[in-house]
Amino acid sequence: MTEKKEYALSPGVKFHLVKKIESHKVIGLGEMQLFPHEEKYLEFHNVSGVILFERNVESLTQVGDLIGSVTERLAKNSLPPLIMADHEGDAVSELRKLIGVPPSPAAIAVSRDEGLAREVARETGREMRKLGVNVVLAPVADCVFEPSSQVTGLRTFGRDPVHVAEYIHETVLGYKDAGIICCAKHFPGHGSTAGDSHEILPVVRKTREELARTDLLPFVAAAKAGVEMVMITHVAFPLETDIEMPASYDRRLIDGLLRDELGFGGVVITDSLDMAASRAYGKAQFGGIAGGTERPLLAGADLLLYTEPIPSEMRMERSGEKMASLKVMEMIIHTLERIIDKDRIDQKVEEAAAENEGLRAILEILDKSEQRVTSLRKQIKQAEVPREPSKDKVIRLEDYASTPSIYKKVAERSxxxxxxxxxxxxxxxxxxxxxxxxxxxxxxxxxxxxxxxxxxxxxxxxxxxxxxxxxxxxxxxxxxxxxxxxxxxxxxxxxxxxxxxxxxxxxxxxxxxxxxxxxxxxxxxxxxxxxxxxxxxxxxxxxxxxxxxxxxxxxxxxxxxxxxxxxxxxxxxxxxxxxxxxxxxxxxxxxxxxxxxxxxxxx
Known part of the structure; x- marks a missing residue:
């Protein structure tokens, strides 16, 4: 019987793992331009991308400048960063100030015209690309099985999985026509619970067979249409066990159900890890300041989504009185630069992996995930509109983002x-x-x-x-x-x-x-x-x-x-x-x- 080796990871190895994990993040920004601490964060961690919300959007010029600043700091190895936005339609339309409000999926379904789904997605995607946004976090592939749900409703194409799947298929094709990356969500389905994963951890007690007949049909249709990304929900699916963890942390659902059984080979992104369902579970299971929110990577996720802005300062109090205040980025960079011998990081990682089977497994998971993300970023098509006016000073209105006319057509037919x-x-x-x-x-x-x-x-x-x-x-x-x-x-x-x-x-x-x-x-x-x-x-x-x-x-x-x-x-x-x-x-x-x-x- 061989003696089990104990191996303590050196600071260099820990630094390497932190950097690899950080590169799988997509983060939210605070305002309409980068703050100094956000600039440092992007430069130091080289995350995969950012997500834009209404708080980040004011004008065409301002959004162009913001995306330009992000791209300048994240375009590692000539790979453009992922610039994402929730722009599904109706209430969830973060870019409404510049390109209007798309019709809700429910309105498109009521029109009884699947072709409108493709046309709306194509025109919406084109306008988003004109802004410099290259990923739309849509379509919502959930079905309304629980009418009291506050999450689904008009965001979906209805309650019948077969019809929903048809509209999802056309929507994905429309986004692909526009050259924008899209994301089917919220796998394996958020439509069977009245609970809101922004606030609690909902639990859906369906069997695999029941999921296959219902919730999964729209996701299968999205995959067949060539959807590039799938978002994992924070709803728990015990699957006839007593395991109640968010799907985003559950390897059975990501690597097992989505990848192995459904054959999805694209990028998997979590729903926002700032949501209560994720935060509470991560904190309870793993503790620490971060609350284990990097754990979905080990379950098969490729991108970790954080929608809350990065804090510039950590404030510690006792009995309501301020004790200390730390500048987050300055503290991280200063500490790591003191303890890391950068020239020997790769060597230290190789030495550690040779002695530590668990580390080898983690590195293999992260490497495969990085390959999928890199492949996705290589697919990004550059924005169609030049940042500078043409030399002949002729302004073509069709070159600039605006509200597509198809929105009026759908409204009048629904x-x-x-x-x-x-x-x-x-x-x-x-x-x-x-x-x-x-x-x-x-x-x-x-x-x-x-x-x-x-x-x-x-x-x-x-x-x-x-x-x-x-x-x-x-x-x-x-x-x-x-x-x-x-x-x-x-x-x-x-x-x-x-x-x-x-x-x-x-x-x-x-x-x-x-x-x-x-x-x-x-x-x-x-x-x-x-x-x-x-x-x-x-x-x-x-x-x-x-x-x-x-x-x-x-x-x-x-x-x-x-x-x-x-x-x-x-x-x-x-x-x-x-x-x-x-x-x-x-x-x-x-x-x-x-x-x-x-x-x-x-x-």
């Missing part, structure tokens, strides 16, 4: 007048209506629809119409009549708290929720935005409100809440809240545009 028992549509020219925006979102992790913009566009078409403040709930008044509760955004106030030595923390006080009485002799039109079906108690209050006030029409911009509504109330379904959708809805209300009269049976 408005559904589910029912109109009062014959309210088309609206009488002299009708004076009161628009009442109703918003229900169970969590704060995902952005809401821009319901304010929807109302503004609608009122441009109907100048005599007014609107209420935002409604968040309903409760009975002193007479027992169900009335709305309004959310007064203007009531937000800033409260300063002195902490000693002149230091001040700024805290936003909660917005004020107030009662609201619906005026008499007014035609009320609720505009309802919900990600999914609300809890039963909220739904009951909403239905009682409708029964009390009997509006002639309810407009649903989000997930349709049709069950239990009074038969006398009409329902207009828009499946989005963008400007194009609002204009199409206005045209339907005016009688200028013929709406659809029913939803697809499979939706």
């Amino acid at each position: 408005i559904v007048l589910e029912r109109d028992p009062a014959g309210f549509v088309p609206v009488m020219p002299n009708a004076k209506c009161l628009l009442m925006p109703v918003v229900h979102f169970a969590g704060q992790s995902l952005k809401p629809q821009n319901i304010g913009e929807f109302l503004t566009v609608l009122r441009r078409h109907f100048s005599s119409w007014d609107r209420t403040s935002l409604i968040v709930d309903f409760m009975p008044d002193v007479y027992g009549r169900m009335q709305p509760r309004s959310f007064r955004e203007e009531a937000r106030r800033v409260r300063a708290i002195k902490k000693g030595k002149g230091e001040v923390d700024i805290e936003l006080a909660p917005a004020k929720e107030e009662g609201f009485v619906v005026p008499e002799r007014v035609t009320l039109i609720p505009i309802v935005s919900a990600r999914g079906v609300p809890p039963e108690d909220y739904l009951a209050r909403f239905q009682e409100f409708l029964e009390t006030h009997l509006p002639p029409l309810v407009v649903f911009t989000g997930w349709p809440l049709l069950e239990g509504l009074p038969e006398s109330v009409g329902c207009l379904l828009t499946f989005g809240a963008s400007r194009e959708v609002a204009s199409a809805a206005a045209r339907v209300l005016k009688g200028e545009l013929e709406p659809l009269r029913s939803l697809p049976e499979w939706f």
Whole structure:
């Protein structure tokens, strides 16, 4: 029996592993330009890319400069960095300021035209490339098996896996037509749970056979269409065991199910590792400041996604009092440069690997993963638009990013007048209506629809119409009549708290929720935005409100809440809240545009 060798990794080997792991990261940025500590981080760690959010986007020039700064620091070995963005459509459209809001997948599905899916993806991808963005984190390949889910809803093509798979296939082809890398998400499926992995660790207890018949079909279609990336969810799938870990940490699902069984050979990226499901699990299992968020690499993931900006400073407190503050990047670089003999790193790694089987296995996993990422980065096509104006000073508008016209076409073909028992549509020219925006979102992790913009566009078409403040709930008044509760955004106030030595923390006080009485002799039109079906108690209050006030029409911009509504109330379904959708809805209300009269049976 041979004696087991004990081998302690030297600082040089640890440095090598840290550098390799860091190169598998995609990180979020804080603002519209790089901060000094972000510049240092990018230069020192050479991550694979960055993800852009609305906070990073202001103008064409500014985005070009930001991407140029990132590329300058990350273009190692002539490989362009991955510049990603969540730009799925409707509420999840991070580049909306520059290239508009794509239609929601639900709207495309309702149009009953798979060709529109490809056309929307192609035009969206082209506009993203004009900005310098080369990866779109879409399409969402989940199905709506749980209507109360706050994660899926309009982000998906519906509840039927076969039809969803057809639309996913066309969407992937559209992005490939545009020359942009796309990513099917959230493998192996986020549609069977009401839980939000941004906030908790949801658990789905399906067997492999059940997954194969349902959730996996759209991902198989995406792979057949040539999707380059797949995003792994933080939902747990025990698969008839007692193992409850996020799929992003589960080797059975990434290397086993996705790679071995489905044959996917592309790049696997995690969902944001800043989400609660990942953070809580990593912290509980592995501890430490990072909380083990590098562990998905060992499960078969290739890229680690971090969406929160890198902190410039770590602040330590005791009993609320500041003890110390460390400049993060300066501390890391200074420490490592003191303990590392850079000239001997490769030699030290070889020596360590020869003695340590576990290290050899880790290095092999990282090397294979690096090959996949390198292959992906080699596929990146450069932006079509030159950064500098042409010498002849002729400006061609088609060269610059803008909102594709296909968005209007989809909006006009996906408005559904589910029912109109009062014959309210088309609206009488002299009708004076009161628009009442109703918003229900169970969590704060995902952005809401821009319901304010929807109302503004609608009122441009109907100048005599007014609107209420935002409604968040309903409760009975002193007479027992169900009335709305309004959310007064203007009531937000800033409260300063002195902490000693002149230091001040700024805290936003909660917005004020107030009662609201619906005026008499007014035609009320609720505009309802919900990600999914609300809890039963909220739904009951909403239905009682409708029964009390009997509006002639309810407009649903989000997930349709049709069950239990009074038969006398009409329902207009828009499946989005963008400007194009609002204009199409206005045209339907005016009688200028013929709406659809029913939803697809499979939706």
